[in-house]
Amino acid sequence: MIYFLSEEGAFKEAVSRSSASYLMVNIYGKRVALAWPDEDAPRLTTGASFMTIRRPYVLSSREFKPEDTFVDVGERVRIGPDSLTVAAGPCSVEDEGELLELGSSLKRMGADMLRGGAFKPRTSPYSFMGLGEEGLRALSRARDELGLPVVSEVLDAASLPLYKKIDMVQVGTRNAQNFPLLQALGEFGKPVLLKRGMGNTVEEWLGASEYVLSRGNGSVVLCERGIRAPGSPTRFSLDVGAITKVKRLSHLPVCADPSHSAGESDLVEPLALAGVAAGANMLLVEVHQHPEMALSDGDQQITPEEFSSLVNKARALWDLLNRAGVKERDELESRLRDRVRKHRRDSGRGGTRPPELP
Numbered sequence: 492m493i494y495f496l497s498e499e500g501a502f503k504e505a506v507s508r509s510s511a512s513y514l515m516v517n518i519y520g521k522r523v524a525l526a527w528p529d530e531d532a533p534r535l536t537t538g539a540s541f542m543t544i545r546r547p548y549v550l551s552s553r554e555f556k557p558e559d560t561f562v563d564v565g566e567r568v569r570i571g572p573d574s575l576t577v578a579a580g581p582c583s584v585e586d587e588g589e590l591l592e593l594g595s596s597l598k599r600m601g602a603d604m605l606r607g608g609a610f611k612p613r614t615s616p617y618s619f620m621g622l623g624e625e626g627l628r629a630l631s632r633a634r635d636e637l638g639l640p641v642v643s644e645v646l647d648a649a650s651l652p653l654y655k656k657i658d659m660v661q662v663g664t665r666n667a668q669n670f671p672l673l674q675a676l677g678e679f680g681k682p683v684l685l686k687r688g689m690g691n692t693v694e695e696w697l698g699a700s701e702y703v704l705s706r707g708n709g710s711v712v713l714c715e716r717g718i719r720a721p722g723s724p725t726r727f728s729l730d731v732g733a734i735t736k737v738k739r740l741s742h743l744p745v746c747a748d749p750s751h752s753a754g755e756s757d758l759v760e761p762l763a764l765a766g767v768a769a770g771a772n773m774l775l776v777e778v779h780q781h782p783e784m785a786l787s788d789g790d791q792q793i794t795p796e797e798f799s800s801l802v803n804k805a806r807a808l809w810d811l812l813n814r815a816g817v818k819e820r821d822e823l824e825s826r827l828r829d830r831v832r833k834h835r836r837d838s839g840r841g842g843t844r845p846p847e848l849p
Contacts, residue, residue, distance in 0.1 A: 492532035565640030578604035677706020717752030726754025746773035
């Protein structure tokens with residue numbers, strides 16, 4: 492049960508007399524309370540409106556927030572339905588000078604953000620695991636010199652103080668259900684790029700986002716990076732159906748990572764375009780000046796010249812698919828908002844199943 496509070500006293504008094512657990516959250520400009528299980532949650536007649544969302548994820552759902560969410564990263568980047576955001580850079584930060592040179596080229600070619608790994612979770616403990624704090628400092632200097640927001644992966648909650656100068660914190664597939672880390676990121680407050688676990692369902696992916704949202708951080712971007720699929724001809728199977736489905740279920744922006752899905756550089760561009768066609772709001776692409784010399788995942792990194800082709804095609808495709816549909820999307824969101832308002836009124840009189848996107 493979710494409550495939209497106009498006066499907290501009535502809710503706290505009612506819930507104290509019940510056996511329900513509850514959590515208070517400030518999110519998207521609203522003061523809300525979550526109480527569970529539904530059958531034990533109090534039905535209030537004053538001080539709040541309430542609705543029942545019969546899903547394991549609540550705050551990430553369209554029932555809670557019908558309109559698309561925009562996620563601001565740094566001072567200039569806004570990830571959401573009105574544009575395609577492209578983040579590009581090396582799999583691992585290997586050298587500050589090379590990072591600055593590459594970042595300058597990528598910005599000129601149309602990148603909106605610079606990506607780079609400083610702490611790398613690797614399958615083998617004998618592989619290159621990144622430069623650590625030195626890599627984060629290099630990313631911070633690149634941001635200051637180039638004016639590009641930066642995104643980098645964090646491995647554990649204890650490391651978060653090192654990320655104060657990183658604009659967006661990435662949660663990798665191996666940490667996709669590291670719940671203490673997700674809760675800490677909710678309290679940390681910076682935008683989060685949440686990759687889908689390589690074996691997770693869409694429902695589990697949204698459930699993971701709920702750990703961040705329920706701590707008051709609404710700046711979450713969901714990232715599809717490919718799942719393990721029997722017989723897949725690529726390193727991972729880019730689940731474009733999941734991109735389409737999750738956009739129907741959730742208001743959060745969605746990113747496609749074609750690099751990890753492909754595993755081979757010549758497959759990155761077509762998979763990126765497939766992600767855009769499925770509705771991705773953002774692309775995360777690995778680029779290296781000399782992929783054959785990269786210290787990690789060289790096979791899936793493309794050159795700056797290949798990136799230039801990719802970003803130009805991706806933006807042209809996004810324009811083709813979206814410019815004519817902005818008015819229709821706004822009208823659809825308006826109709827859904829009206830349905831949700833009606834549902835909230837009806838819920839206060841006994842409850843009904845929440846509306847879904849048509």
